[in-house]
Amino acid sequence: MPNIKSAEKRMKTSALQRLRNRSRRSALKTAVKKFEKTLDTGVEKAEALLAATVKELDQAAAAGVIHKNTAARKKSRLMRKINALKQAEAGE
Template structure:
């Protein structure tokens, strides 16, 4: 743990941001998996899950958690499965 006050604050802020980023990224992965399984099983709510997955991927890309090209690639793969 750092001794300098500003460094201590940076550690706390970084931990808080990291926890939020992990949560958003995990939610994105879960949404993608749900959409993929619904598309394979041809569920009636597959379109809704696909929309939610695309939204979560866009959200992660806008926050800088994943690269914009990676987001585009993921969305393209989902749409191809649809």
């Protein structure tokens, strides 16, 4: 246990922040998995879910939960997947 009052406060706030970050990171992973699962169902559903997933990635990066380059890389990979799906459907 900390001896200094400010250290006690920091311990409480960091514990709360850790829980918030863990929750946000978990929701982010769930959103990405949901998007990847809908890729099989069709482009329209996937595009709708892509917007929500990208929004969550941006918010997580803005909050400092993940690095902004990590968010950009994940968004890029998701976009590549949906573009490949569009190309496959256009080729048929």
